[in-house]
Amino acid sequence: LFGLPGQEAHERVLLATDEQTGLKAILAVHSTARGPAFGGCRVWAYDNELAALNDALRLSQGMSLKNALADLPFGGGKAVIIKPAGTFDRPALFAAFGRAVESLQGAYITAEDVGTTTADMRGMQAQTRYVSGIPREGAFGGDPSPKTAWGVFVSIQAGVRLHLGRESLQGVRVALQGLGAVGWHLAEFLHKAGAQLVVADVDAAKVARAQAELGAQALGVLDILSADVDVLAPCALGASLNAQTIPTLRAQLVAGAANNQLATTEDGDTLQRRGICYLPDYLVNAGGIISVAREYRNEGEESAVMAEVSRIGDRVAELLDRVKREDSTPARVADAWARAKLVKPA
Ligand code: NAI
Structure with missing residues (x-):
């Protein structure tokens, strides 16, 4: 194009x-x-x-792929x-x-x-009706970041169970790249579940807060991707997984909020060859769009939305099952799965 x-x-x-x-x-x-x-x-x-x-x-x-996989009645833009x-x-x-x-x-x-x-x-709102993510008095709505973080959290739980064979996050080491709106909430969920955090952010104040409040270990922004951890959660910007960084990764599972983490589809193949399970970003980070979509349609309340976001964990399980059956990679299977849904929902 x-x-x-x-x-x-x-x-x-x-x-x-x-x-x-x-x-x-x-x-x-x-x-x-x-x-x-x-x-x-x-x-x-x-x-x-x-x-x-x-x-x-x-x-x-x-x-488009994210909304389709989340079964939302919306297209992509x-x-x-x-x-x-x-x-x-x-x-x-x-x-x-x-x-x-x-x-x-x-x-x-x-x-x-x-x-x-x-x-x-x-x-x-004065200019357009076609906007969501607005805190409303007495009604559901507002900042989607905690919902996104929850979706990433349940994805990590599922990935740790299915790929690492560990039943809980207790003692699981997770590297977080980026402690912004999503990264911070995710860090809190992980900490509460007993994970050990290794964090990096260009903003030193956020790192200091994570050290003080969540007992996190700090690493430089250039070192976080190759941290000696079980799980890597990219929560900064895109294309962090590329030909330069993938050979240096030590995590066995990658699941994070950042959009477009893979520089190319082939990078997904390389991860698979290295035995690293990559959970596609648009599958795991759909919590935020689920939240603003519900809000836009004037549907739901906090607990119903959280329950819907939690189903992302089931989709991760289904994805990994399909990967096994089709002898393919998570990135390729998720892409085909989502594209098959790029039609008007029944
Ligand atoms: P944010 O801007 O609040 O946070 C990004 C954080 O990454 C900031 O703290 C920033 O200082 C840090 N950062 C930037 N470059 C870095 C680097 N090289 N190394 C380490 N840290 C770095 O953004 P937010 O909302 O937390 O989103 C994070 C990612 O998740 C983005 O890629 C976004 O597109 C994606 N996402 C966010 C959703 C949401 O609900 N906010 C929903 C779906 C995806």
Whole structure:
């Protein structure tokens, strides 16, 4: 697509600009086969516009697979806003973005992602109905990160049981790359379950807090991927698993929140050859979209959503079963499984 390697055809891609606020956004709708395209909005200081386009397209493809595997009645889409240089009027920027979302007339529904907050989502409500992830008084809603973390946690539990043959997380060593919105909640869940944490973040304050509150061991950001642990949980940004890093990995299981962890599908094959079980990101990190989708449809309450997110653990078990039966890799099996669901739900 657009001559960009690895990018698939999209139904629609909107390049939205607004001179007054400095908005430069890309709204990518990969598929609406299952329903309106649903996926968060990322704000990032991209090196250039092409890098932003590449990111938006890759992320929106991933959302199609994620929403399908989670059995949500939504298609896949994603938006990115190129962070304006210097100071900018954030509410005005998001108002302009909200108008762009509205212009797609419901083909795309937005929510939080890296660099956006519940306040940004709330601020957009005046411009568009097609927004979720908003705290509501007396009703379910808001920050999806704890739900994402819970989905990753139950995936790690399932992976540890099925691949490492250990019944509990007691004493299991887990390396966490990134202690942000998801990483921090995940660290808390793991700590409570008795896991030993090894952590890294570019933000030293977060690392210090994990050392103080969760008894975590700190490692440098360059060393975390090769930490001597049982489980690696990438919870920073994408493409952390590539030809350079995979040979250095010592974990037996990889399961984390970061989107697009594998640089290429072949990297999934290399992990498998090394005996490392990789649980595909879009399978394990669907807790957040399950949460904002429920909220958007005005359905559910906290416990029902948590129960739905917990079912991600069952899907991990089914995936590993299929991998065995099909003599394939988790990345390839999950991709085929999700693509078979890229049709209107019955
Ligand atoms: P965040 O921005 O709150 O956290 C990312 C953390 O990673 C920050 O603390 C940052 O300092 C750290 N970091 C950045 N580069 C690093 C590096 N090289 N080494 C170590 N740490 C580094 O983002 P959030 O919301 O926690 O998301 C994390 C990942 O999970 C992203 O890839 C996001 O797309 C994905 N994700 C998040 C969901 C959510 O509900 N928030 C849902 C699904 C996926």
